[in-house]
Amino acid sequence: MGSQNEEVKLLSFVCSPVCRRVEWALRLKGVDYQYIEEDIFNKSNLLLELNPVHKKVPVLVHGNKPIAESLVILEYIDETWKHQYPLLPQDPYERALTRFWIKFADEKVMYGGYVAMISIGDEQEKKVNEVREGMEKLEELIKGKRFFGGDKVGFLDIALGWITYVLPVWEEVGCMKILEPQKCPAISAWVNNILTHPLFKDCLPPKDELLAYNHRRRKQFNPALYH
Ligand SMILES: N[C@@H](CCC(=O)N[C@@H](CS)C(=O)NCC(=O)O)C(=O)O
Structure with missing residues (x-):
């Protein structure tokens, strides 16, 4: 070992x-x-x-x-580094649930959000609706809690942290809206909790680089949009 x-x-x-x-x-x-x-x-x-x-x-x-x-x-x-700030829950069932939601969020929400950003027209609309539905499932999961991990940041908060700073860039680049504060008030509050948390706020990529990189990706799939 x-x-x-x-x-x-x-x-x-x-x-x-x-x-x-x-x-x-x-x-x-x-x-x-x-x-x-x-x-x-x-x-x-x-x-x-x-x-x-x-x-x-x-x-x-x-x-x-x-x-x-x-x-x-x-x-x-x-x-x-298991004694320093455990990330996954100790209980096997809670751990299994955490893994379930991580897989769901990566496959449906993160990958879906990225595909929506590089898509256009009906295809984009369909993807945006799917990702919004996924987001509403995550809303149920965090309702009443400060973080997905409860009172403190856990594995899910780290895995889903992209929602707080990449999703707004994808929304801007793809000219779409995925996170609707009226439909997902708990997620919107969580975004703020993450962005003001010392761990996250001091370790975020520069927004201009994120915008440039994601425009480059959208352009690869839709060159005509950039003429
Ligand atoms: N499922 C992988 C995804 C890794 C991934 O897609 N990495 C991208 C950067 S975001 C990459 O290296 N892309 C280079 C390429 O696609 O050739 C993970 O979670 O680590």
Whole structure:
């Protein structure tokens, strides 16, 4: 088993919400790490060596062991530095529920939101409606709580944190509205709780870079919109 004291490196990309969640987890646990920015349009040999299957960031390297896939990395971090700020609930059923909602949120809400941003017309409208429905399910989950983790930030808050700062950029770039404060007042309050929390507010990507990157993605799929 790896020692907690071995060196930690994170191959990351500033605009990636799945990389950002790993940084938040490391910071919450108080783990020192070396940040390595990757150019995802011109991938380094290091990335291709460390994540030969998907060739994507994030990759966490602990000692000499690489780990890919952000949610797998988050669980690894939680298990390795288990006494420092546990992220997943201790009860197996609560843990299973947390994993269920993370999977739902990643597949339906995050991926759906991204697809909506790069889509246009009827296709975009259909996607926006699907993602809004997903958001309403998350609204039920957080009603009456400050954070998804209860009184303090937990695994779900880290996994869903992208909603607080990337979603508004996707909405702006895609000319769409997904998070409706009247329909999702608890999520809207949570967004504010996250954005004023010291962990998150000091570790967010610059908005201009997020806008530029996401416009670049939308343009790739709809070049005519950018003439
Ligand atoms: N399911 C993966 C998604 C990773 C992913 O899509 N990373 C993007 C950055 S947001 C990437 O490396 N893209 C490069 C590419 O698609 O070639 C995770 O959660 O880690």
